[in-house]
Amino acid sequence: MAVRALRGATQVDRNERDDILDGVTELVTELLKRNELDVDDFISVIFTATPDLTAEFPALAARRLGFGEVPLMCAAEIDVPGGLPRVIRLLAHVETDRPRTELRHVYLHGAAALRQDIAQ
Numbered sequence: 001m002a003v004r005a006l007r008g009a010t011q012v013d014r015n016e017r018d019d020i021l022d023g024v025t026e027l028v029t030e031l032l033k034r035n036e037l038d039v040d041d042f043i044s045v046i047f048t049a050t051p052d053l054t055a056e057f058p059a060l061a062a063r064r065l066g067f068g069e070v071p072l073m074c075a076a077e078i079d080v081p082g083g084l085p086r087v088i089r090l091l092a093h094v095e096t097d098r099p100r101t102e103l104r105h106v107y108l109h110g111a112a113a114l115r116q117d118i119a120q
Contacts, residue, residue: 001095003043006031006103009089011110017056020049024061024088027108031092034104042070043093048077050087058088087111 008031012023024047031037045067047058059072077089087110096103107115 001097004094004096004098004100004103006035006092006094006105007090007115008092008106008108009087009111009114010108011084012053012086012088015053015055015086020053020056020058020088021061021064023108024058024090025065027088027090027106028062028065028067030108031090031106034106035094035096035098037094037096039066039070041094041096042067043095044071044073045090045092047072047074048089049074050077050083050085051079052085053088058090084110084114087114 008027010023010027012019032039045059045062047062049058057074059074062070062072077087105115
């Protein structure tokens with residue numbers, strides 16, 4: 001079994017608690033689905049949010065999806081001039097037998113512009 005890293009991001013409409021929780025729920029759910037993973041496959045997840053998102057911790061949505069035993073961390077994304085606003089990113093470490101070439105990173109909504117080379 002190998003340790004692999006998965007990336008993902010989504011853009012939410014507003015700095016509102018429900019928008020953040022709904023956006024992260026969609027992002028994590030899609031990451032699980034596209035990669036045929038279970039919560040038990042996750043080692044850890046790091047979430048970042050752009051400085052304009054302060055209404056809720058993104059990790060709360062993952063905990064609500066059953067990630068209570070998975071180490072989660074939230075951090076602020078650097079404030080780059082001209083950067084895409086209202087973006088939540090994640091970096092997940094998972095155990096999987098799948099080769100790196102078969103992993104599917106997830107970029108949703110406006111965040112697909114961040115990685116058009118791998119966004120599906």
